[in-house]
Every structure is written in C-alpha cells, then in structure tokens.
Amino acid sequence: MEGRWKVVAFMTLVLAAMLNSSSAQTTHVVGDSLGWLVPPGGEVAYRTWAASRTFTVGDVLVFNFTTGIHDAAEVSKTAYDSCNSSSPISMYTNGPATITLTTAGEHHFICTFNRHCDLGQKLAINVSATSTPPAPQPATPPPAPSPETTPSPAVPTTPPPAATPAPSPSRPATTFTVGDGLGWLVPPGGPIAYETWARGKPFMVGDILVFNFTNGAHDVVEVTRAEFDSCNVSTTTITPITTSPARITLTSAGDHYYICTFSQHCNFGQKLAINVTAAGSTATPPSGSAPAPSSAATPPPASSTTPPPRSSGPTPATPSTPSTQPPVTAPPPPSNSAPSFAGAALPFTFLAAAVAFLYN
Numbered sequence: 001m002e003g004r005w006k007v008v009a010f011m012t013l014v015l016a017a018m019l020n021s022s023s024a025q026t027t028h029v030v031g032d033s034l035g036w037l038v039p040p041g042g043e044v045a046y047r048t049w050a051a052s053r054t055f056t057v058g059d060v061l062v063f064n065f066t067t068g069i070h071d072a073a074e075v076s077k078t079a080y081d082s083c084n085s086s087s088p089i090s091m092y093t094n095g096p097a098t099i100t101l102t103t104a105g106e107h108h109f110i111c112t113f114n115r116h117c118d119l120g121q122k123l124a125i126n127v128s129a130t131s132t133p134p135a136p137q138p139a140t141p142p143p144a145p146s147p148e149t150t151p152s153p154a155v156p157t158t159p160p161p162a163a164t165p166a167p168s169p170s171r172p173a174t175t176f177t178v179g180d181g182l183g184w185l186v187p188p189g190g191p192i193a194y195e196t197w198a199r200g201k202p203f204m205v206g207d208i209l210v211f212n213f214t215n216g217a218h219d220v221v222e223v224t225r226a227e228f229d230s231c232n233v234s235t236t237t238i239t240p241i242t243t244s245p246a247r248i249t250l251t252s253a254g255d256h257y258y259i260c261t262f263s264q265h266c267n268f269g270q271k272l273a274i275n276v277t278a279a280g281s282t283a284t285p286p287s288g289s290a291p292a293p294s295s296a297a298t299p300p301p302a303s304s305t306t307p308p309p310r311s312s313g314p315t316p317a318t319p320s321t322p323s324t325q326p327p328v329t330a331p332p333p334p335s336n337s338a339p340s341f342a343g344a345a346l347p348f349t350f351l352a353a354a355v356a357f358l359y360n
Helices: 002-020 044-051 076-082 192-198 225-230 341-359
Strands: 027-028 062-065 070-077 090-094 097-100 105-110 122-128 175-177 209-212 221-223 248-250 254-259 269-276
Touching: 044 122, 044 192, 070 097, 076 105, 090 097, 192 269, 225 254
Parallel strands: 027 062, 175 209
Antiparallel strands: 062 097, 070 090, 070 105, 105 122, 209 248, 221 254, 254 269
C-alpha cells in the first residue's frame, strides 16, 4: 500500500511540473510582411521592428526568405557589428527558418550572402528570462454571519453621492524622429521603410514629429488621404515646411498623412501615414444633475388592498430575515494563450494512470 502511495505522490509531482512549464510561447515573424531580405533604407527597418516587441525564452523567430538567395545565421556581437560571417554560432540556409530562443540575453542574426549584412539585413534582439505567470487570486470568502438582534425600525437611507471618476492617466508628450537614423528622404525600396518605422508606435495628441532632411533637397507637408494616395498636392492649401529639422505637433486625433512635394519623391516612397489617438481624458457629467435615488432607499407605499391589522391585540413584530448573498468568487486571471488540447490532456492522463494503479 505504501508503494502505491509513493507512485501517486510521484505522479502528482510530475503533473505539477508539467502544468508549471506550460507557459505560452510567442512566434515572431521577423519583419512581418517585409520578410527577411535586404531592407529598404538599411538596418533601421529591422531595428524598428524589434523595438516594438518583447522577446522571452521559449519564443520562436521565423525568418521568411527564399532559399538560395538569403540565409540566417546567429553570430556574436563582434561579428554582428563587423558583418563577419566566418564563425557563425548557428546557420540556417532553408527558408522559412524557425529558431527557438533558448537563452536569455542578446542575440544577433545576419545574412551571410555578399554585402547583405552591410546593407542592413541584420537583426539584434534582447531576450528576457521566462516570466512567472501571476498566481491566481484567492476566492473572496463568504461574509461572516451577523449575530441575531432584535430588528429596529427601518430607517430610510440616503443614497451616497455619485463618486466623481478619476481622470485617466496620460503620458507626457513624446518626440518621434521620423525614420530615426534614416531621416526624411527618398527611401531605397519604396514606402515600406516609413511604413515599418510607423508600425506599432503609439502616436497621441500632443506628440511631436521631427523630419530631418537636407534643405533645398526635400520638404514636408501634411495632406489629405486622396492627395497622399495620388501624390498630387495641386489641391492642398497648406504651405510645405522647407527648413530642417521640421517639427510638427500632432493637434488632433485620427489619420495624418505627410509627403515630400519635390518631383517624384512621393511616388518613390517619401511619404508617411500615421494614426493618432486622443490623450487620456474623462468626460465630465453635466452640471446640476443629481444622482437618482436608489429604489432600495425609499420604503414602498402601503398597498390599498392590504387589510388593516386586527384590533384584538398587538401583533408581534416579525424580524426581517437578511438576504444571504452567495459568495462571490474572483474569476481566474486570463491566460496569455489558449493551450492545445493535446498539451492539456497529457497531465490528466498521468493522474488517471496513477489512480488506476492505486485501486488495482
């Protein structure tokens, strides 16, 4: 009997370990729709892509490239900086290449084809250790029963005043340098460079855009969606900014569009579209509006159909029975990702085997 209990205890430990290790993994497609190639505008495309993501041990990188034209190699920091592919840590020559991040710290990837790394086909990321999922919140205990006392006459209660909602937190204004190190110019490869730069950035009302360009060679002007799509500024009434650096404060929420008005510059990709959200604010209720009284606060009027009390003697007061609310159970915290059915069934298979062994 003692041996069977040891088996059950062992299976329980295995079950706990498997449940604890079933943390969610995230798959990151490097460059998203851009893929893994020589990026337009240089390495800023992959640096911008990585800056908007969090990488954790157990996550997966997917490099989408054409086999025979590109590859993916993990290298040291020194080799990454110098684009030296002579001693890679690991090499992947068939696309798409799937790489699981197994250690925390900095990881560096390049393409080893001639000059691809020098032209910006390189990626550096920082991987953090696996985060511990938050412990489930304990269920709210049921309220302690109050001692029985002689009920006192019901006194109408005054509803509490409506609490004024606290204003939503808002962050300070942020300055964004358009294109970062690329600046504001005709990007090699077309508009994908500025699309990649803008992706995932939280632009808000009050933020500032800075356009760095060469005076006399470029300018910047905000246009409508139609003018942005057609690269036609013949209908705009806004004067372009011709002096760099051009600082533009975002004063309204919604979509904003910017182009360079120099000949063919917009058609070749010198254009930027962003979405701006409103800063955190809370609507103020209309002045003079009082909160509606609670229906439970005012005792209901006596019904006209209720018979009068008998006069033969005083009627003993019937104590009111306080209503007992069912205990409120806090919902479990949301999981980061839904586990697969196979992964969820495996721990319970071990447990069922242990129980069967115990009772045979």
